[in-house]
Amino acid sequence: MLKINLYCTTILILAANFSYGQKVKATQPDFTAPTTIKGYQLVWNDEFNEKGKPNPAFWISENGFKRNNELQWYQEENAKCKDGVLTIMANREKFDNPNFDASSKDWRLNRKFVNYTSASINTKGIKSWKYGRFETRAKIDSTKGSWPAIWTLGNVGQWPANGEIDIMEFYIKDMKQSILANAAWLGGNLKPKWNSKVKALTYFLEKDPKWLDKFHVWRMDWDEEAIKIYIDDELINEISTAKTLNPDGTNPFQQEHYFLLNLAIGGINGGNPKDSKFPITYQVDYVRVYQKNK
Incomplete structure (x- = not known):
């Protein structure tokens, strides 16, 4: 009996090791433990291995119309975790804008109806970091109107003086569906100053026609000297923090930033979704933050 148990145990251990050693399929969520980085x-x-809404100990949800003349009404129920993936889903649905004010000049208030819904979650007031390696494994949807993002904002100051880092944005740029890696701060004209790199979606599709069917790792390496943004280990943009000073001399990238994930629809960059098929989905497999050993 002992020999049988030892044999079975050995087989189970070997099977587990074999399974663990298998390469994760690019189209599937990654259930392996976070990578150890020297x-x-x-x-x-x-x-995102729980089921249901994102962990409220980690994330808060935005609600309502928020920015960039975007078409979606953000609501908590459009972000759900299942099978190891956070799915942010944009839907076409119509209901009264509960904040409607016909006399207002604010677009958030003078829209009579909500025509699209989606979700936006962030760690503001819960968790923020100064410097580190930020890794997000995600799969985007290229349907017209889709504007997913992985980004950070500084804790102190009003935008753009607090600093914005876009680890990933996808939208239409110069008439082309594109992936962007950006940083913004306050310029001398009191308008946002951008350092932006743009890669047309065709750049990735030419290398891999099934690129959109797969999860990809968006990474930011951020330290006192630079912000470096990668897609699947390919450097997309490098931003020197020596050049990111606000007019008052403050540097928004020398403070803690909090993390945001959202799927916008339309607005100033997303494109017109009128003829698009819904729902539009944005899937996030994990978010990991590493910092250098002290």
């Missing part, structure tokens, strides 16, 4: 420690992560 010189870094994992300080925060969400693998």
Whole structure:
């Protein structure tokens, strides 16, 4: 009996090791433990392995119309976790704008109806970081009107003086569906100053026609000297923080930033979704934050 148990145990261990050693399919969520990175420690992560709404100990949800003349009404119920993935879903649905004010000049208030819904979650007031390696594995939807993003905002100051880092944005740029890696701060004209790199979606599709069917790892390496943004280990943009000063001399990238994930629809960049098929989905497999060992 002992020999049988030892044999069975050995087989189970070998099977587990074989399974663990298998390469994760690019089209599937990654259930393996976070990677150990030499010189870094994992300080925060969400693998989205629970079921239901995102963990309220980690994330808060935005509600209503928010920015950029976007078409969607943000609501908590459009972000759900299942099978190891956070899915942010945009729907075409119509209902009265509960904040409607016909006399207002604010577009958030003078829209009589909501025609689209989606979700936006962030760690503001819960968790923020100064410097580190930020990794997000996600799959985007290229349907016209889709504007997904992975980004950070500084804790102190009003936008853009607080600083914005777009680890990933997808929208129409120069008439082309594009992926962008950006940073913004306050310029001398008191308007946002941008350092932006744009890669047309065709750049990725030419290398892999099934690129949109797969999860990809968007990474930011941020330290006192630079912000470097990667897609699947390919450097997309490098921003020197010596050049990111606000007019008052403050540097918004030398402070803690909080994390945001959202799927916008339309607005100033997303494109017209009138003829698009809904729902539009944005899937996030995990978010991991590493910082250098002290």
